[in-house]
Amino acid sequence: MSNKRKEFTLTELAEKYTFFEESDLYKFYQEVDKTYKGVENNNFCNKVLLSGVEDPVIITFLKSILRGLYPLLNNENFPIVNNINSQDKHCIYLKYWLYDQLIINNFHGYDIKIIFDFLEKHKNACIKAKSPEKSCVFYNLTLEDIDDIKNLYAYSELFYETKIKNFREISKDKKYLNYFKRGFDLYRRSKIKCLSARSKEFCKEFNDYKSIYEDYKKQSAFLSCQEHFLDTLYNEDTSSSEEALLKVGTPKETVDSDFYELLKKDDLLEKSHLSKFYESLNEGYGTHNDSSCTSLSEYSLKEKTTICELLGHVENILEKWDKIYTPHQELSSNKACDYMNYWFYDRLSHVDATMCDIEIFYFLWHKYARAKHPPKKTCYNKEYSGLSKKQLRNKKTLFDFLEYYDYIKDELNKDKNENQSDYCKYIKGIFQLYKDMERKNISHSYSEELKLFHMKFVPNDELHFLEEKCPDMCLEFVFNKKLKTLCPFExxxxxxxxxxxxxxxxxxxxxxxxxxxxxxxxxxxxxxxxxxxxxxxxxxxxxxxxxxxxxxxxxxxxxxxxxxxxxxxxxxxxxxxxxxxxxxxxxxxxxxxxxxxxxxxxxxxxxxxxxxxxxxxxxxxxxxxxxxxxxxxxxxxxxxxxxxxxxxxxxxxxxxxxxHDYFKNYNKIKNEIVCNNTECEKYCEYVTSINELYGKYINRCCYCFKFHGCKERYPDYFKCDDIYNPHNIFEKLKCNQIEKFRKGMVKVGKSNFADDHVLWLTDKYGKEEKTLLKLEKIDSSSTPEKICSEITCDPFYVAAIGAFGLMGFFLLFFILYKLTPLGSYFHNRGTRKKRNHFQKRYKTFLDDDVEFKHGNMKNRRMSLAYHQVRRPIE
Structure with missing residues (x-):
């Protein structure tokens, strides 16, 4: 058994985190463990039940189980069963203990199967519970199933029973945090998997547990926020506890402080509807009514007063929604509601409330908006998926920047702006924030803001504009998913x-x-x-x-x-x-x-x-x-x-x-250059010098065919098309009219073609063939000489043809010999002759040997001898 599994037994977990010792699971576990390690008894059940098991290690283990299993299932000498809070979970706790023991004792697949077969076989015998409610079904699980189920139990029974303040302690060690997160993931995946795989033993075990787990309806409202918290622990804001937390209602800037100061320099703050709407929300904030807190009485909240105040302010704003929204006619109702949600993100990021507190706040906001106001005259909260305070701030920071970007762009477009460098630095910080949010968007917490950013900068030429105004800022890499950071170079x-x-x-x-x-x-x-x-x-x-x-x-x-x-x-x-x-x-x-x-x-x-x-x-x-x-x-x-x-x-x-540069400049020189005598002389000197290099490299760089163009071997510095020949520019510039170039310039051509030899052979033998055709038409009676072709008259060709013909005959004979019955015929001819001769002699021998059969033997005695028998003399 791997040490990794042993690290997560309940004993090890309790040693790592002492607050687990307060859980019902741990107390039950310790009580069962005492019985397991107690004095052995030789009762009737042990002798009967263990008769079919041969492995002494398994026998010892089963005896230890039987020692406490029967009294536990029948509530004998186990007061802990009545003292735990969850009376319907004692079977889960027992199974957890059993699975732990299987791992601690290094049992493997075959051993585990024997143990579960034993429990299944005798479930109605000595280990049968008297009360049906206390019956415990043991499913035949594999070692991997045991590890998963135990992980799932640890997540739900240990993680949920502890207080949220202990979550941070767990998150300090990623090994253990990952263990509980894996249990959370197992629960979610198993709910889907076991809908269609109910017959599997793992799913039977899971569904038994799920039915108990979902019975805690009141607790389940809080379990979801703990799940969200667990899912975001990696991204949790790690700022120290001494960080100053602003109280609700404290006057502060409505946008990020650095951004706020930057916008003030060019009086951009008041140009956006965002700032004006935030001010309207500040004015409509009001004071809360204590009656709004009555809905919180059934929930266990850490910061009940803070959540009560926030909920009261939501009610105040929604009551005045028409008055707040009406002055901003240019805003759509959805945009105004977005502004309100991001405004509350800022408020929530500055209060000392837990994630569960915030989830209850959003739940009650939605409940109030749906019950008190018609859909078109209210504002619903955005879906909350367990966001940390840092995530809330990031969402609002990116959203605010996008709302002000067009005004910033106008300032960057001005010829002289003293704050351009500051704008560029802030934009670079926002782009880096986008990269971080994109990388950490595993649970889709930032999906909405990332989509807005993408819509702003992808379809347009905004990135090119920013590259020009803010060079060397790495802004161009913001959408490069292969780079984890904005700048690939430190x-x-x-x-x-x-x-x-x-x-x-x-x-x-x-x-x-x-x-x-x-x-x-x-x-x-x-x-x-x-x-x-x-x-x-x-x-x-x-x-x-x-x-x-x-x-x-x-x-x-x-x-x-x-x-x-x-x-x-x-x-x-x-x-x-x-x-x-x-x-x-x-x-x-x-x-x-x-x-x-x-x-x-x-x-x-x-x-x-x-x-x-x-x-x-x-x-x-x-x-x-x-x-x-x-x-x-x-x-x-x-x-x-x-x-x-x-x-x-x-x-x-x-x-x-x-x-390379000549070919890139060619069109410019040929079509646009207009020069006087002095300039033309310099251009002509340039062209004649290039002509020498052109002639030096053309045959090295071009693989040409006479009628099918050229293949460029090195297109990065040489083009083979005749249109680029320097002589064309020489003539275009009329260089031969300049005294220095009166003699003209030699036009470089392709000295040879790849298909020259082929064309020569085709041309040569094509003509000879035509001559032969003409000679065939001449009447033989009018031609005294014998007309023959080169092939038939040349002794070499005659000998060659004969030799090749003979070789062809032998090759054909060899093929027939190897691949047809003809070969077998020749091969077996001598054998067949010998066999015929032998058969004839053998037949003759047999005929001689049985010659006596032809006589009348009725009145004769038979003599069994190998030599000739003489007749007696009469």
Whole structure:
């Protein structure tokens, strides 16, 4: 038996939580345990009943049970039965004790079956109760069933009998809290499962208990709130008991205090209907009438006075509902009722009431609204599902923000707003709250508010707007369900030591070659970054300076390298920012931006001092950099944008970037560039330089067919369509009219095609075939020479055909030999001859041996001998 089950026996639970010792179950358990451990007696029942059991351990256990079972069932020497509060639960308590003993004594499946078979077989004998009410039915349960039933009993009999103040003590140890929560879940699931599986032994046991459990109708009203409390213990507000609790009616802000101060700065507070309606509710709050508390007399409440006051204020507000609601004609009745419910969320979050107290409050609110007012002139409470004070505050905070968001948006749209940074920080906090609420919405406590948030930000372009107004706030990740937090990268301030280390490299010069490319290319391609080209603005965005006051923890690994390789840390920060933006893009836009980022990263790396070893990315700093980059990709769940980190040649990578950017700029240059002589000369110089790279890479990057286009091997930097040929732009810009380019530019074409040889063979043999067809039509009488084809006249072909024909014959014969009766015929031919010869000789031998049968033997004596018999001489 696993130690895990033994941890949850009643003795262990009582040692862990001493308040369980006050329960009826524990008292009953201890009394039965005394009898179980008492002196053995050899009565008649023991001798008769145990005659069919052979295992000595089981016999000993059953004797111990019989010692106390009979007197217990017949109320002999068991005063505890009459002293417990629940007279109809003694059988449940007995079973709980029995199940505990089965676990403590390490009984397994087969042993347990023997024990239950014994109890079932003799239930009408010595262990039969005299009174039918005290009969106890033992079902044949498996070990897993026993564990579940015992867990369920512990949840309902121990957890419910203790006071709510003890719940927090249980919640400190998640192992035990999970045990009771599992019992709660078992009860809910078993109610459904056992509707259709009544024949199972587990369901028989459960239904017996359920009928008793549901008899406590008055108690059941309180059990539901305890269930809710148990279901939300993980999310319970853990603030200290010294936290100041505001009393009902104490003047305070109607919205979150930080939000309240922020709204006051731009006079936004009074612009919303929410604030005005809250003020109306404050005015209609009034004083409560003691008569409203009479309905609480039948309920056991911890904070009866507080709940009485709240209930009285509900009655006051509903009595004046028309007066409160009428001035706000722009509000629908449902919206006004929502405001009232969230207003009470705020009140309830500041009172020292238990979850059960709050549930009774909502129950009586609903009862009063239904009884006193017509449906269209009242406000019903929202469904309460056991919310903690923290959950109530979270619901109201998110709701209030959504009501004010449009006014905040107007302020952010203004060109200059001194409070924009404060708004952005608050919005980031709200978005993080949304992520937390979404993650903890297991019991659907936050479903309504999450839906409202989703409706506000998903269908519209609100996120794009906020990204623009509040950059680097991670707001774009709010709906990414794979991220538990809003920001996938921990952001924190740099230490002074780290800041000094980053400053130390500011005047460092490169002490090694960064890699080189032809100076002609460098001069030309430096100019191509002109502002009106497509690539210029994208690279400008990618290369914008990142904030230096904060650090992403994922890039801190590069700070030790930054003193020698100055700029590598800043590049990592930029990569984080740019990949975050990439993660929000989709389809072609995402693919295009990935190509830009890839080429940009390699280009920026070459600018870092001392970074290259033999013109390749082989330093420790580069390896650590790309480790960080791939960690970033993994955290952002980017699976279609990769960096090659093995054997990368800088010269080639730079050329690839030039080609990539040319193709991206092509349409812009061809269709929109209008230049004078000086500018055109620079563009023409750019095109002629590109033409050289185009010719260098076209056959490497394109797998072409003469009549069926080309397959692009490397579409991230080269396009094979002839429309992108640099010669087209050269002609469009009329470069040959410029003196420097009078000689023109060689048009690069595809030097060979993948299907050239096939086309050549087809063309060659196609012509020869046509010639043969023509010769066949010539009359043989008019042709003195013998006309033959190359195949029939060439000795090699004749020999080859003969050899292949012979091989074909042998192959055919082999197949026939192996797979048809012909093979069997040839194989058995010699055997058959031998058998025929033997049969003939054997037949001859038999004929000779039985020749005497042909004579008349009536008057002769038979001589049984193996040699010839002579006749006697007459």
């Amino acid at each position: 952001e924190k301030s740099l230490s002074e030591e780290q800041k000094e280390k980053l400053k130390a490299c500011e005047h460092l010069k490169s002490s090694s070659d960064r890699g080189h490319i032809d100076e002609k290319y460098e001069k030309v391609f430096f100019f191509y970054n002109i502002t009106n080209l497509t690539t210029y603005n994208i690279y400008k965005e990618l290369n914008e300076e990142a904030k230096t006051d904060n650090s992403y923890s994922i890039c801190e690994r590069l700070i030790p390298f930054n003193d020698i390789h100055c700029g590598i840390y800043d590049l990592c920060i930029k990569v984080v920012r740019n990949l975050k933006k990439l993660s929000r893009m989709e389809n072609k836009k995402r693919t295009d931006r990935c190509e830009f980022i890839t080429h940009w990263v390699y280009d920026e790396i070459r600018k870092i001092p001392n970074i290259f070893s033999n013109n390749s990315y082989g330093t420790d700093a580069i390896r650590e950099f790309f480790n960080a980059v791939y960690d970033i990709l993994r955290k952002l769940d980017i699976t279609n944008c990769f960096f090659n980190t093995i054997n990368i040649n800088f010269d080639e990578q730079k050329e690839k970037k030039y080609l």
